[in-house]
Amino acid sequence: xxxxxxxxxxxEIAARxxxxxILAKASAxxxxxxxxxxxxxxxxxxxxxxxxxxxMVRGRAGGTGxxxxxxxxxxxRCVIALDDGTTGFGxxxxxDKQKVLQAAxxxxxxxxxxxxxxxxxxxxxxxxxxxxQAENETRAxxxxxxxxxxxxxxxx
Amino acid sequence: MYVAVKGxxxxxxxxxxxxxxxxxxxxxxxxxxxxxxxxxxxxSVSRVMAEGSLFDAELAxxxxxxxxxxxxxxxxxxxxxxTTLPRFGYSKPIDTAKMLIRRRISATxxxxxxxxxxxxxxxxxxxxxxxxxxxxxxxxxPETQEFEKEEVVPRVTDLLNDEGLIEPDEPIAPDxxxxxxxxxPLTFPADRDLRLQNLARGDEGFLLALGYSxxxxxxxxxxxxxxxxxxxxxxxxxxxxxxxxxxxxxxxxTECQMINQFxxxxxxxxxxxxxxxxxxxQGERKVMAMALVDRxxxxxxxxxxxxxxxxxxxxxxxxxxxxxxxxxxxxxxxPHYVDFQSELELIRKVRKEWxxxxxxxxxxxxAEAAQ
Numbered sequence: 001x002x003x004x005x006x007x008x009x010x011x012e013i014a015a016r017x018x019x020x021x022i023l024a025k026a027s028a029x030x031x032x033x034x035x036x037x038x039x040x041x042x043x044x045x046x047x048x049x050x051x052x053x054x055x056m057v058r059g060r061a062g063g064t065g066x067x068x069x070x071x072x073x074x075x076x077r078c079v080i081a082l083d084d085g086t087t088g089f090g091x092x093x094x095x096d097k098q099k100v101l102q103a104a105x106x107x108x109x110x111x112x113x114x115x116x117x118x119x120x121x122x123x124x125x126x127x128x129x130x131x132x133q134a135e136n137e138t139r140a141x142x143x144x145x146x147x148x149x150x151x152x153x154x155x156x
Numbered sequence: 157m158y159v160a161v162k163g164x165x166x167x168x169x170x171x172x173x174x175x176x177x178x179x180x181x182x183x184x185x186x187x188x189x190x191x192x193x194x195x196x197x198x199x200s201v202s203r204v205m206a207e208g209s210l211f212d213a214e215l216a217x218x219x220x221x222x223x224x225x226x227x228x229x230x231x232x233x234x235x236x237x238x239t240t241l242p243r244f245g246y247s248k249p250i251d252t253a254k255m256l257i258r259r260r261i262s263a264t265x266x267x268x269x270x271x272x273x274x275x276x277x278x279x280x281x282x283x284x285x286x287x288x289x290x291x292x293x294x295x296x297x298p299e300t301q302e303f304e305k306e307e308v309v310p311r312v313t314d315l316l317n318d319e320g321l322i323e324p325d326e327p328i329a330p331d332x333x334x335x336x337x338x339x340x341p342l343t344f345p346a347d348r349d350l351r352l353q354n355l356a357r358g359d360e361g362f363l364l365a366l367g368y369s370x371x372x373x374x375x376x377x378x379x380x381x382x383x384x385x386x387x388x389x390x391x392x393x394x395x396x397x398x399x400x401x402x403x404x405x406x407x408x409x410t411e412c413q414m415i416n417q418f419x420x421x422x423x424x425x426x427x428x429x430x431x432x433x434x435x436x437x438q439g440e441r442k443v444m445a446m447a448l449v450d451r452x453x454x455x456x457x458x459x460x461x462x463x464x465x466x467x468x469x470x471x472x473x474x475x476x477x478x479x480x481x482x483x484x485x486x487x488x489x490x491p492h493y494v495d496f497q498s499e500l501e502l503i504r505k506v507r508k509e510w511x512x513x514x515x516x517x518x519x520x521x522x523a524e525a526a527q
Contacts, residue, residue, distance in 0.1 A: 013400050021390070021403035044428065053242040055393055055404065057211065058334065059356075059434045060250040061348055063311055063324030063413065067334045067350035070356050071436050072238055073391065075404055082404035082420035089398060093391060093405040098390045135256060142258055143276040149266055 019072045019110055019124055023103040024092040026127045033122045035102045040115075050078035050090075050097035080104045086111050139140060173507070179224045193217035202408075202437025203227050207478060209232025209338075209357040211407050228359075228478045235479050246334070248392040248401060252411050253311055255387040262312045263381040264415060270309030270446040275386060312383035313430060322382075322415065322428045344470050351453050351473060356435055358476030360378050360442045366466045367448035375452045375464035379431070382415035386438055412438050414447035421459040429458060 007139065054072040061068055077091035078100045088101035088108025106123055109115040180187065194201050194217040204216040213501035217236060219230030258274025262268055274280075282503040335350040342350060355363065370377040395402050412433035420426035431451025433443030448466075455467040459470045465471050475481060 017400065017402060024403050024405040051242070054210075054238060055244050055247050055391070055406065056336065056338075057247045057391055057436070059252070059352075059409075060249045060325070061352055062325040062430055062432045063252050063411065064319045065326040066332065066349055068352040069246070069334060069336050069338075069358075069435055070250075070353070070409075071206065071209040071211055072243075072338075073247075073404075073407060073436075074215070074241070075244055075393070077244070079397075087401065089395065090305070091395075091402055091404055093407060095214075103512065137300070138256060138258060139303045141298045142273050142275055142302040143297040143303035145259075146301070147272040147274065152171075 013025070015111070016107070018055075019119075020089070020091075020103070022124050022128050023090070025131055026099075028096045028099040030127060030130060031099055031102050031123075033142065034126055034141055035106070038118070038122050040118075042105065044080045044088075044108070046078070047081050047087060048077070048088060049081040050076055050100050052076050052095050052097070054082065067077065076100045078104050080108060082108045084112070157412060159433040166202055179222075186223055190214055190217040190221065193220050194220065199438060200225070200227060202410075202435070202439045203360060203442070204230040204234060205437045207231040207357055207359060208238075210234045210238050213437075217243040218370065228482050232479050232482065242415075242472070245393065246392065247404070248391045250391060250407075250409065252385065252389060253408065255309075255385060255389050255409075255411075256406070257309055257385055257387040260309055260383065261381075262383045264383075265312060268310075268312060269317065270307060273309075309385075311413065313415070320425075320427065323418075323430060324426075342473060344473075345456070346448075346469055346473060348457075351469065352432065352434070352450060354473045354476055355433075355449055357448045358446070359451050359478035359481070360439070360445065362478070362481075363445035363449050364441060366472060367445035370448050370452050370464070370466050375455075375466045377414075377431070377448055377451055378417040379448055379451070380415045381444065382413040382430070384410070384412045384440060384443065386410045386440070408437050410435055410443045412440075412443035412447040414444070414451055416451050418458065424458075429454070446475075 011042075048114055053075055054071050055075045056072050058067045059070040060066065070115045073093055074095050075091060076095055076097055076099070077089070077096070079087055079089055080101070081087045086108045088104040088106070088111070090102065090104030091109060092100055092103065106119060110124075162367065184321055196214040197217075197220065198213075200220055201213050201216040204219055204227055205211050205213065207228070208216065208219065211215075212234075215234060219233040220227065222233060223229035244425050257270075257273060257275075259277060260270065260273045262272065266272075273398050315323055317324055335353070342354065346354070356376060356427075369375065371379070386408070388408055391404045392401045393404050394400070414431040414433070415428045416431060418424070418429040420429055429451065431447040431449070431454070433446035433450065435442050435446070449472060451465070452466040453469050453472060455462050460467070462468065
């Protein structure tokens with residue numbers, strides 16, 4: 001089964017992927033701040049301590065053709081388990097162990113129905129809105145550099 | 157005869173200390189912070205990430221600081237560092253059509269969907285040294301403008317594909333293996349996946365010179381910059397333990413689609429063919445050169461005559477890596493005392509023989525003249 005067909009089958013997985021995406025994109029500082037504001041101190045055990053490694057990033061020839069290996073990127077990942085056995089996965093580009101540990105905790109709590117709303121409103125939404133704002137700012141700045149062509153009509 | 161020579165440890169230690177002092181420079185000037193390098197010298201950082209073949213701006217900044225700004229040395233440091241880390245696996249191929257675009261231009265279509273977005277560029281500047289920058293270096297806030305939220309920015313190469321005027325990317329079976337030159341040594345002939353990996357980490361100067369040579373007639377590429385785009389793309393990674401793909405965040409890439417004339421062959425109608433460039437970070441000159449060289453290296457596949465250096469994949473791919481090249485060139489300065497000693501002896505012997513032959517010939521001449 002491919003990942004994309006899994007995604008179609010399970011809105012739960014799609015929602016978790018989207019949460020993981022927000023956490024991975026967040027700056028370590030923003031994530032640490034929202035985590036602190038949450039004032040939750042769950043008990044957890046570290047299943048896989050935060051580890052720095054490499055992922056070979058692929059592109060496609062011509063943009064849509066055969067895959068090729070473009071370059072490696074540093075990635076940090078970590079797995080924790082809450083007391084009820086829920087496992088949380090944290091992973092992101094870069095080498096910040098604290099960030100992926102917090103991301104793993106958020107991922108685990110998000111899976112617990114009693115915490116999901118809190119995580120959504122106090123962590124994911126603020127982070128997503130910061131990211132959207134930054135993205136909109138970039139797009140507005142780039143839009144200002146869009147070329148408006150005009151044609152000079154000569155003669156009649 | 158093998159002669160082991162020891163010594164020089166103290167001299168080496170002291171030389172490194174002296175280098176560290178020189179690297180620090182005048183201590184009344186503040187030391188460079190890594191953030192200063194990664195924020196203010198991002199194009200150097202990009203080059204080190206591309207040629208070091210490792211996307212991590214902070215590490216590249218450290219490499220630049222440590223190497224005193226020698227970007228090849230910095231790339232070398234990146235390559236050495238990556239060998240200390242475990243490889244988690246391969247990402248899903250990034251989708252550059254879904255990029256958060258910061259620059260996108262086409263030299264082939266004026267009015268294309270999404271428009272010409274100049275973004276942060278040196279183009280159209282007059283290349284005059286800016287003494288205001290020397291004085292303070294503060295920048296004005298950029299202008300902003302309303303944008304269409306839903307606007308899509310299609311790839312230029314998709315635009316003409318309805319007519320079949322531009323060659324499409326060849327469809328590939330999903331589980332086709334992808335070559336990796338960090339795992340298997342390069343052998344020839346090399347397929348395009350291996351060539352593109354080699355070029356993506358290849359030296360910008362070398363590829364620039366080769367690309368330039370194709371434009372000047374050594375390989376005849378007749379290129380147009382179909383599209384250049386810069387921005388952030390998402391990187392997704394399949395996690396075995398979870399059984400689904402997880403996003404790892406975004407990375408900056410630059411991409412170039414070069415469009416080239418093609419006369420057609422027995423099997424293909426006349427159409428535009430393409431060369432492709434893609435690198436981590438912001439490296440516009442590099443992707444353009446890479447796309448020119450990629451197209452030239454497709455000569456055999458397209459049935460073109462191979463008569464120029466840039467069409468010769470063994471020549472190009474064996475010499476593009478500046479870490480390898482610098483290793484071999486710079487090893488010449490390491491002690492070769494014994495090698496040279498034996499050469500010295502050989503040349504003395506050969507000279508002696510040469511001299512003896514000459515003297516014998518002279519005597520013969522004298523004898524002939526006397527007769």
